[in-house]
Amino acid sequence: MGGASIRFLGTAMVLLSLASTAKADVTLLMSDEMLAAGFDKQLLPRFKFKHRITVTPVTNGKADMAFGDAGNRVFQEIDGSEVRLDIRTESEEARRFLDWLRSAPGKAAIESFERDGQPVYTTDSATVVAEKTETFDGDKAIGARLAIVHCGRCHVVDDRNRMGGIGSTPSFAALRGRENWSDLFRAFWSENPHPSFTQVDGVTEPFDPNKAVHVAPVEITLHEIEAITAFVATLKPRELGRPVQSN
Secondary structure (H helix, E strand, O other): OOHHHHHHHHHHHHHHHHHHHOOOOEEEEOOHHHHHHOHHHHHHHHHHHHHOOOEEEEOOOOOOEEEEOOOEEEEEEOOOOEEEEEEOOOOHHHHHHHHHHHEHHHHHHHHOOEEOOEEOEEOOOOOOEOOOOOOOOOOHHHHHHHHHHHHOOOOOOOHHHOOOOOOOOOOHHHHHOOOOHHHHHHOHHHOOOHHHOEEEOOOOOOOOOOOOOOOOOEEEOHHHHHHHHHHHOOOOOOOOOOOOOOO
8 A cells, every 4th residue: 555545544534533523513593682792602612611512503593402481491681581491402412501501600601791781691590500520621731831921911820920910910829719710711701801802713703903902912722721721720729718800
C-alpha cells in the first residue's frame, strides 16, 4: 500500500472516530421575544460548556423541544406566567437539557438573566436535580498561561501578578469562592463589562463597526475558556465572608 493510501486511510479512520463520538445537536423552539432579549445566548452556551451538546434555537417549524405552556415545568416569569419545556423527541440530549435547567447551575443561569437591568424569570418552585461531581476537561497548564494573557490586566490571577490587576476588580481566588464560580468563568463574556470588549469565536456577535472599542479586545475560543476554567479549579478559594457580586 502506497504512502498516499495509508495517509488517506488514517484520515478516514480519524474522521469516522470523530463522527462516532460527536454529540448530536438538538433544536429548541423559543419565542421571538426570548430571542430578541438574548435569552438563548444566556442559556445555551452554558449548557454546551457543561455537557458538550449544542442546542440550536428556532422560532418556527419542527423542533426537538419547545418552551411554552405544555410539558415539564422549569421556571416562570416574575409576573407568574409559567414556562414549560415540551420534549418532542426520545433523545438523551433533550432529557439532559431538561435536567440541567432544573439543576443548580441551570437555575442560576435562568435567574441571572436580565432585561433592561431587571430579572425576568424565577425558579422558586422548579425541581432541583442533584449535580454530579463537576469535572473539567480543559488543559490546566494552557489555562494558567491564558489567564495571565487575557485576564491579568484586570484581575489578580495568582502570585504571578499579585501586584497587578485593578483594585476594584475581584481576584480569581475571590471569584473561586463563589458557589457558581465555574458557571461564571465559563460564560464570563456575558457579564459586564466583558461584552464591550470580548469576542468568543462562534458565540458572540461581531463588534459594531460604528462603535469604537476603547480597550484592547479579548479574542478567545470556547476551548480556551474551558482551559482557563480548569486552571481556576486548582486555585484555593478565598473566604471573604459574603458572596462576591458581579456587575
